[in-house]
Amino acid sequence: MANNSEDIQMKIYKCGDEAAKLLPVSFDEWEKRAKELLAAAPFGYVYGAAGAGHTHQANVDAFQKYRLRPRICCDISKCDISTTIFGSKLPAPFLLAPIGVNTILHHDGEIAPAKAAAKSGIPYILSNVSSIPLEKVAEAMEDSVRWFQLYPPKNHDLTKSFLQRAEAAGYSAIVVTVDSTLLGWRETDLRNAYLPFLTGQGMGNYFTDPIFCSMLDKSPEKDLKKAVLTALEEGNNTCFTWKEFDFIREHTKLPVLIKGITHPDDAILALEHGVDGIIVSNHGGRQLDGAMATLDSLPLISEVIKGKIPILLDSGVRRGADVIKAIALGASAVLIGRPYAYALAVAGESGVKEVINNLIAETELQLAISGRSSIPDIDQSLVCKMR
Numbered sequence: 001m002a003n004n005s006e007d008i009q010m011k012i013y014k015c016g017d018e019a020a021k022l023l024p025v026s027f028d029e030w031e032k033r034a035k036e037l038l039a040a041a042p043f044g045y046v047y048g049a050a051g052a053g054h055t056h057q058a059n060v061d062a063f064q065k066y067r068l069r070p071r072i073c074c075d076i077s078k079c080d081i082s083t084t085i086f087g088s089k090l091p092a093p094f095l096l097a098p099i100g101v102n103t104i105l106h107h108d109g110e111i112a113p114a115k116a117a118a119k120s121g122i123p124y125i126l127s128n129v130s131s132i133p134l135e136k137v138a139e140a141m142e143d144s145v146r147w148f149q150l151y152p153p154k155n156h157d158l159t160k161s162f163l164q165r166a167e168a169a170g171y172s173a174i175v176v177t178v179d180s181t182l183l184g185w186r187e188t189d190l191r192n193a194y195l196p197f198l199t200g201q202g203m204g205n206y207f208t209d210p211i212f213c214s215m216l217d218k219s220p221e222k223d224l225k226k227a228v229l230t231a232l233e234e235g236n237n238t239c240f241t242w243k244e245f246d247f248i249r250e251h252t253k254l255p256v257l258i259k260g261i262t263h264p265d266d267a268i269l270a271l272e273h274g275v276d277g278i279i280v281s282n283h284g285g286r287q288l289d290g291a292m293a294t295l296d297s298l299p300l301i302s303e304v305i306k307g308k309i310p311i312l313l314d315s316g317v318r319r320g321a322d323v324i325k326a327i328a329l330g331a332s333a334v335l336i337g338r339p340y341a342y343a344l345a346v347a348g349e350s351g352v353k354e355v356i357n358n359l360i361a362e363t364e365l366q367l368a369i370s371g372r373s374s375i376p377d378i379d380q381s382l383v384c385k386m387r
């Protein structure tokens with residue numbers, strides 16, 4: 001990991017090397033390469049968004065409404081972008097977002113981003129709908145920081161089982177995703193008639209769960225369709241309310257974050273219900289088309305949370321400037337989603353590692369060139385909202 005600006009300069013000076021040209025650099029290039037390499041349906045599953053894609057676009061555009069306002073003549077010779085969340089020191093203020101069903105992108109599935117994250121010291125949030133069971137992913141990460149994301153099941157015993165398994169396997173926080181108790185209207189997937197779960201992918205945690213298997217008449221090997229539909233039915237938890245959230249809160253000792261909040265009133269309720277962290281997210285525009293961009297929601301949420309618990313943000317984060325803008329507007333850290341999914345498709349673990357390393361380097365450079373030398377130096381005065 002580069003931890004001072006001179007190391008990053010060396011990386012830039014070396015950019016004439018042949019080896020440096022093998023992997024893409026920008027988000028657009030990774031996306032383009034992934035599109036060339038993947039079949040239309042899995043590419044569309046990552047690229048696609050809900051409805052007309054307006055929220056997906058709004059997420060990205062929102063970052064352009066803010067501009068950085070640098071200070072000059074500051075000592076930026078030592079720049080430190082590390083930060084601490086729930087007692088873990090992160091080398092940079094970002095984590096890998098939960099992205100399910102990774103075997104549609106690369107044969108190593110979630111093992112590849114998990115290992116890339118572990119080697120970089122960046123926390124990995126494993127999706128509930130991973131193709132690889134959570135215990136195997138934990139084993140691949142050894143002692144590195146990992147969180148487990150839960151799509152809260154209807155069945156309380158299954159909920160408890162997932163929580164206990166995650167705790168036993170060394171996951172150090174639970175992320176409860178609350179914006180997806182129904183799957184959004186995704187036209188790309190409808191056009192491609194594609195839902196990868198139907199082939200048993202993304203079922204790693206369900207099919208290895210004793211409680212889940214006890215809910216089936218026949219094993220998943222004998223009746224795949226019934227097993228998949230039972231799992232999807234558990235996730236379509238339209239009765240999920242704060243009472244259900246309280247059940248999760250009561251059944252784990254780990255910090256619990258709630259992912260999918262964009263309304264300040266929900267942020268207040270989350271605090272009242274003992275949440276340890278909020279992830280401002282609209283699922284990358286994949287759920288409610290027409291919803292506001294997450295960056296636009298962030299200042300309102302930051303205002304009501306008043307620093308009591310960490311606020312994280314995702315949806316639209318593509319570059320170092322985006323990371324800094326989100327922090328200036330109240331986030332403690334951000335989650336990276338599609339950028340690493342495309343890199344996984346293009347080059348597996350080394351692709352994800354490249355994206356992580358480049359984002360660390362770009363964030364550090366951006367911070368230094370804006371005249372700041374650490375994350376606590378970032379405040380609202382670093383950004384201006386354009387008209």
Ligand SMILES: Cc1cc2nc3c(=O)[nH]c(=O)nc-3n(C[C@H](O)[C@H](O)[C@H](O)COP(=O)(O)O)c2cc1C
Nearest residue numbers: 046097098099100127177283284315316317337338
């Ligand atoms: C292909 C794909 C799969 C996803 N799977 C999950 C998931 O299993 N659980 C979850 O909470 N969020 C999931 N998300 C949402 C991400 O965690 C994150 O909120 C989103 O990718 C952020 O938007 P961005 O990638 O455009 O920045 C998924 C997103 C994509 C693109």
